[in-house]
Amino acid sequence: MKARVQDANFPKTADGRVYHLGIRAGEVANRIITVGSVSRAEGIAKMLDASPKLFSLYSERGFITITGCYKTVPVSIVCIGMGAPNADFFIREVRECVRGDMLVIRLGSCGCLTDLPVGSLVLPTSSIACTRNVDFNFASGDPWEVPYRLSKPVSADPDLHKALQDAIELTRPPSLENLVVSKAVNASTDSFYSSQGRQTSFQDHNASLIDHLKAAVPGLTTLEMETFSIFHLAASWGGVIQSSSAVNPPLATNPVVPVLSGKSSGTSEQMEGLNASLDISSRPVIKAAAAQMVFA
Numbered sequence: 001m002k003a004r005v006q007d008a009n010f011p012k013t014a015d016g017r018v019y020h021l022g023i024r025a026g027e028v029a030n031r032i033i034t035v036g037s038v039s040r041a042e043g044i045a046k047m048l049d050a051s052p053k054l055f056s057l058y059s060e061r062g063f064i065t066i067t068g069c070y071k072t073v074p075v076s077i078v079c080i081g082m083g084a085p086n087a088d089f090f091i092r093e094v095r096e097c098v099r100g101d102m103l104v105i106r107l108g109s110c111g112c113l114t115d116l117p118v119g120s121l122v123l124p125t126s127s128i129a130c131t132r133n134v135d136f137n138f139a140s141g142d143p144w145e146v147p148y149r150l151s152k153p154v155s156a157d158p159d160l161h162k163a164l165q166d167a168i169e170l171t172r173p174p175s176l177e178n179l180v181v182s183k184a185v186n187a188s189t190d191s192f193y194s195s196q197g198r199q200t201s202f203q204d205h206n207a208s209l210i211d212h213l214k215a216a217v218p219g220l221t222t223l224e225m226e227t228f229s230i231f232h233l234a235a236s237w238g239g240v241i242q243s244s245s246a247v248n249p250p251l252a253t254n255p256v257v258p259v260l261s262g263k264s265s266g267t268s269e270q271m272e273g274l275n276a277s278l279d280i281s282s283r284p285v286i287k288a289a290a291a292q293m294v295f296a
């Protein structure tokens with residue numbers, strides 16, 4: 001992607017592409033599943049409708065956006081890699097490319113702080129952030145500072161969390177009967193190592209971190225690296241609100257309906273119009289929830 005920055009405040013290429021995800025309006029849907037790994041993104045993409053043809057873009061910065069329809073409803077799968085900075089690029093740059101509501105579900109893997117078996121599915125209702133306190137003197141210890149800071153919790157969007165829970169109830173195989181946990185607190189960390197309590201060659205002062213986390217955060221079940229940022233940005237988004245009448249034409253009269261019925265492969269402009277038509281409230285919002293598979 002040849003970058004010609006038009007605006008240093010929100011850099012875009014001359015043809016309107018956001019700088020890191022590489023997409024522009026019309027190439028990403030309002031309903032998004034975000035994942036961390038390429039294989040997971042490509043696996044989920046196989047479930048999308050055969051028509052219209054999938055749009056996919058691998059950005060120079062390693063983000064992948066795959067857009068298509070699932071049972072005729074536009075959906076994007078966005079692979080963001082790992083960590084809060086990438087989650088921040090993802091939410092802000094997608095927000096810049098869509099109008100109306102934006103729904104985000106993160107489907108990822110996580111560590112587990114309870115005795116749930118590997119393969120369990122956890123839907124956190126909230127997440128805290130656990131971050132390394134860089135003011136702590138890690139080289140020699142520090143009587144004045146704590147080595148790790150815990151934030152207050154931020155909640156998943158309750159409607160989307162419930163919708164996700166209901167959808168899983170309807171579709172899960174019997175073998176998952178007792179392995180879905182829909183009330184849990186997640187902790188997102190800024191390191192896979194130090195702030196998740198792993199012991200490495202660095203002086204991380206984290207030997208008691210996991211015990212501290214469990215004692216300090218009731219219901220804490222999972223550890224990963226992105227959910228807090230996504231929930232936090234979703235909860236704090238407060239950009240310019242477009243009037244619903246301007247962005248909410250009735251679906252039946254929308255010119256992109258032929259795209260949904262497979263008669264056309266669609267254009268960026270059509271997808272943009274379709275996204276706008278899918279507003280589900282008069283005040284556009286970002287709603288976020290997460291589903292996480294427990295790994296060893």
Ligand code: R1P
Pocket residue numbers: 035036037081082083107108109110192223224225226
């Ligand atoms: C660490 O191995 C990565 O795995 C988890 C963590 O959040 C972190 O990104 O998530 P994903 O499975 O989505 O990558």
